[in-house]
Amino acid sequence: MCRSDAVELSLRFNRADLVAGYTAVYRSTHRWLRYRTPLGVVVIVCSGLLIAVGGAWPLAAASVLLGALNVLPWRMYFHLPVRRLLRDNPQWSGLVTFRLDDGGVQVRAQGIVNQLTWDVFPYYQETDSAFLLRMSTGPRSEFQVLPRRALADPLDEARLGDLLARHCRRMESRPGWLRRPDPAPATVELPVRG
DSSP: OOOTTOEEEEEEOOHHHHHHHHHHHHHHHOGGGGGHHHHHHHHHHHHHHHHHHOSOHHHHHHHHHHHHHHHSOGGGGGHHHHHHHHHHOGGGTSEEEEEEETTEEEEEETTEEEEEOGGGOOEEEEOSSEEEEESOSSTTOOEEEEEGGGOSSHHHHHHHHHHHHHHSEEEOSSOTTTSOOOOOOOOOOOOOOO
16 A cells, blocks of 8 residues: 555645535535526615615615625624534644545544545545545535645645545535636747748
8 A cells, every 4th residue: 555656745734625525516506506696686786776766765675685795794604514524523623634645534633543445435526725525426425625735745646636536426515607818829830821
């Protein structure tokens, strides 16, 4: 099991790592989010028109509140579950080491050692800040965050990506409207002989 393409990560999780994981799972399974902010803005504008036209103060106030809640960053909703996760699992607050190789994933945290095969994580996601190992594609899928900041060497990132591509199916981290566009292919003009 000690192959040269094994990747090891050691880190202390912080809230931002786990919130990024919840956010990536949420984004990949709730495609309707694209309409959330524009809908909130429309509700606020319509409420302003109700107030300007006159009269409907209670309805307008409720609409403004609803619109504001809709526009607020939804990422803040994950801070409470992350706080509970860290409180209820003190082993995640200390140093955690992941070792990934062709045999699976080994997790060591404060005296606890878990060896998991790749069958446990059939899917993975890549975000700007982490790799996520996922147990399913659903919105309530269990997942494991592997922050990029824990990778010691830039080559480890490429090796981890290759390892995950060999053993797991890749999931999109963002719906199509949030994805960065692919770079335009280089064009080469060939001279025309006449």
